[in-house]
Amino acid sequence: MGNKLCLTALLLIVLVTIGKAQISYQKTDSTSLALFNASEWQKLIVYGKEALNNGEDFPLLRLRIAYANYVRGNYVEALTNYNKVLDYDKYNQIALYCAYLCNTYLNRDDNAGYLASHLDSNVVEGEHIHSFKLLDIGAESGIKFTNIYERGNSSFSRAFIDMRLNYKLNLSTSFSYYNQPVHNDNISQPGYYAKLNYTPFRQISFIGAYHYMRSNLRRLVYQNNVLLAGIKYAGNGSDLQGDFVLSQIGDEKTKQYNLQFVKYISGNLNFYSISRFSLLNVLNENNLVFQQLFGVKPVHNFWLEGVVTLGNQYNYAEADALYMYNGFDKTKFKAGANCYFLLKHHLVLGLSYTFERKSDNIFKFNYLQHSINGGITWNF
16 A cells, blocks of 8 residues: 555656646747747847756757847857757758858858758758859968068968868868078979868868978979878867878978867857967977967958967978978067958958068078068959
């Protein structure tokens, strides 16, 4: 008899708990739907967070919170909730569609491409998505000024094209040319660069890059080769990338280990930071290089960036080995500013200034270098 009473009491407790949970779910569902239909986005975000903190978590609630954040331009918070939905249902079309847009607005073309591959329709915001697509083309050119006679003004030019080969594979390629007068001689250096981004998973990409440079100096010709291999994790509010660079520059072999952290501080590209730690091993000597960048969007379609690089940047590879500092001298300190202006949705104009403290590689004298660089990019 006692066992039957205990079992009955336990059954009643379970039924009451289920009933309360059902009532709570119905209230949260109806309240969040009403806020959604009324376009009360901020109230919906606050209410949704409270409901999640109280353990009331279901896909419709996540979708409503995500869309409210998307409308308000907080793509990071939107992605956080869309990714939660996709964790339970990786083919949810609403979550895939909107997560694709969020990644696009965060300049994550590789992650956006992966999501596009799972969409039932290839039309997003009225535009057709194809597995192969030209992403952008452009060019940049600049000149470097020094304050000493022994180093003349050098120049750098680059033309590039980025494309999506298929939904999960992106290719970036460019041709460059660098020229620097040294005493009564001249360094001439054409180069070719190619990078592949393969994204087999929603938030994970693998990176491989190759950079070739042919250096001419004092009737000597050097075939310089640089290889990079890395992995990137696109988190909800940040990106984490680790990579390894192996280069043969002239007679010197360099190993470089990089760890890069990108933070979308405002939840979009209105305010962001990029921190990069690099360990270089050149001629059996270890050097630590740290780079910090902050970017801000002060007005519509205009971005400003400030960046500083500390450490001995000899044979230093930057931006996934796109820029190789194969100069005649060592760079001890570098700081600069970049600005970008988006004109009519497709055209991006860029201008940058860089200040460097450099040291002669043989006689060890120090000097300053100022660089001005301009670029133009057409986004398809």
